[in-house]
Amino acid sequence: MHIVIIGNSIAADCLIEELGRHTSGPALDVTVIGDEPHRAYNRVLLSQVLSGDVSDSSIALRTPNWQSNHRIRYRQGLRVEEIDRAAQQVALDNGEQLHYDRLVLATGARASLPKGVDPTLHGVRVFRTLDDAHTLINTPKGSHTIVFGGGLLGLEAAAGLLSLGVRVTLVHRNAWLLNRQLDRAAGRLLLANLQRRGLLVELGSTVSAVEGDRHVRAVRLDSGRCLSATQIVFATGITPRAELALAAGLPVNRGVMVDDHLQSPDPCVFALGECAECSGETVGLVSPIRDQAKVLARTLLGQSGDPYTHRAHAAQLKVAGIDVFSAGDVNHEGEQTMVFDDPLTPARRKLVLENGRLKAIMLFGDVRDGPWFNTLMQKGINTRALSDRLLFGKAYCEGIAA
Ligand SMILES: Cc1cc2nc3c(=O)[nH]c(=O)nc-3n(C[C@H](O)[C@H](O)[C@H](O)COP(=O)(O)OP(=O)(O)OC[C@H]3O[C@@H](n4cnc5c(N)ncnc54)[C@H](O)[C@@H]3O)c2cc1C
Structure with missing residues (x-):
């Protein structure tokens, strides 16, 4: 065959x-x-x-x-x-x-481009292939790039460019970054961290028009603001x-x-x-x-077995010094929601449960327990007996089978 x-x-x-x-x-x-x-x-x-x-x-x-x-x-x-x-x-x-x-x-x-954006205009980029990565690596130091999309890919592109000495503005249409992986409060912690690194961020905005004849010159946002830039990277889907x-x-x-x-x-x-x-x-x-x-x-191979079933999978951010672990719909208020904030680190964790079973996990700042929580979630383990300790992680819940 x-x-x-x-x-x-x-x-x-x-x-x-x-x-x-x-x-x-x-x-x-x-x-x-x-x-x-x-x-x-x-x-x-x-x-x-x-x-x-x-x-x-x-x-x-x-x-x-x-x-x-x-x-x-x-x-x-x-x-x-x-x-x-x-x-x-x-x-x-x-x-x-x-x-x-x-x-x-x-x-x-x-990578998809928003409607109306001309992909042949010099300076319009996406981040999908090794060739795309090489193109971005060659961005001149000190020049200005606008990254559209404050999801995992957009953040990784923005952080990578920043580390190369490029000035970067990240534009995200939602009210907070990583809105699928984080809640609003964790989104604020993330924003503060990125701004300390020098990232400029425009929230609640999206592209309205790209200006330039053969080469990108500026971007007009739907808020009316116009930002000049020599490169724009779309990480919008x-x-x-x-x-x-x-x-x-x-x-x-x-x-x-x-x-x-x-x-x-x-x-x-x-x-x-x-x-x-x-x-x-x-x-x-x-x-x-x-x-x-x-x-x-x-x-x-003609062998029998279970069919594929779609389930919630964990995602992590790959930016040095910013730890995020997230699985499931962290912005859905379940039957029970547990939240812990450590303002010193700073760190935030949130667990969403239904009938004692984990439905969503969000860890910002300290992600060491991520895989353990994820195993509990994937195996559908009932954690009711641990409800007073669960949020503090594996070390406080010895004996639970995961
Ligand atoms: C920068 C970046 C970071 C990412 N980070 C993560 C992460 O941390 N965790 C995670 O889980 N996922 C991550 N992803 C997503 C992950 O890479 C994708 O889910 C995965 O690559 C999809 O695999 P695939 O084989 O289905 O498709 P692809 O990786 O897109 O591969 C498809 C291949 O088929 C080729 N092809 C298409 N049409 C034809 C044709 N007609 N003839 C011949 N070849 C063809 C394409 O050129 C391509 O090489 C990331 C993606 C990117 C771009």
């Missing part, structure tokens, strides 16, 4: 690892086609590449030795242009046609790359629609990762992709 995977990144890598777990190497006949010119790399670590904390070579997902020891063909720097489902073939941009028995779409997502599937007549909503075994209505075509919409949900983090890869490997 020849499996062709389109996209050579985290989803493809997780799937190959899972396939390898269930079969011996030579039994696998897999071709992975990726249009980026580099060997597959860990996209998650691009923020550390930007801040100069890690090198390009240290973020490779597989070493060349690993590649040659496995009978998996990596075709890098090639784009799949078309899927012919009737002939079970894909057409590559070098004119080759490849036959498949099973086809997996792992084409990920692209992603769009699943589903155009190949759409052209091949597969159902596409936000992403390529697949069932809870990651299968499309075509029994030979599957999708996982950020390009997929599995039972109505798209993903934007690595841990659900790992869950999907486990299910899809079994599906491809």
Whole structure:
């Protein structure tokens, strides 16, 4: 059985690892086609590449030795242009046609730009690929960049640029930064920390127009303010790359629609990762992709197993000196909400519970207990007996099974 995977990144890598777990190497006949010119790399670590904390070579997902020891063909720097489902073939941009028995779409997502922004204007950037990271690294010191989007990606881009000596203004449409991961009070702590580092922040604003002929000159905000800048970085969301599937007549909503075994209505075509919409949900983090890869490997090998189920996954901010751990909807007031503030550190933690079970976790400043709380949440452990101590973390709750 020849499996062709389109996209050579985290989803493809997780799937190959899972396939390898269930079969011996030579039994696998897999071709992975990726249009980026580099060997597959860990996209998650691009923020550390930007801040100069890690090198390009240290973020490779597989070493060349690993590649040659496995009978998996990596075709890098090639784009799949078309899927012919009737002939079970894909057409590559070098004119080759490849036959498949099973086809997996792992084409990920692209950064979205707000409507009306011209992507060809010099100085309009996104932060998605290794090439994007290199472009940002070359930003002249002392120049002014505006980053749109105060989510995890925008903050990591802004902090990375600041560390390179660039002047940065972060514009966020919500009333506080990381509004999906933090509550308003923790958002204030985060803001104060970033402002101390020299970050300029505009909250409750968004782009209204980008000014400049061939090169960005200024940005007009919907508040009416006009900020001059030579570069703007959009970290305002992603769009699943589903155009190949759409052209091949597969159902596409936000992403390529697949069932809870990651299968499309075509029994030979599957999708996982950020390009997929599995039972109505798209993903934007690595841990659900790992869950999907486990299910899809079994599906491809005809083994039975549990279907994929969407659950709350933890997210962390990767900015040195600012610790954030968050999972679930931290701004939803549950049956019980526990909050602890330590103004000295400063730190804040918040737990949201329903029927004694954790539904959301927010840790700002001290995140050491994050994985422990997360295990309690994922396992659905009833913590009622610990309600007087739970908030203070693992050290105060010895004996609880997690
Ligand atoms: C800077 C940054 C930091 C991040 N930090 C975190 C983090 O801390 N934690 C976390 O969980 N997640 C993080 N993420 C998100 C995480 O990287 C993504 O969830 C993950 O990369 C998605 O994997 P994927 O394989 O589905 O898609 P992608 O990584 O987007 O890979 C898809 C690949 O397919 C290729 N492709 C697309 N179409 C074709 C075609 N037609 N032919 C050939 N190749 C094609 C693309 O070029 C790309 O290489 C971060 C993302 C970024 C950008």
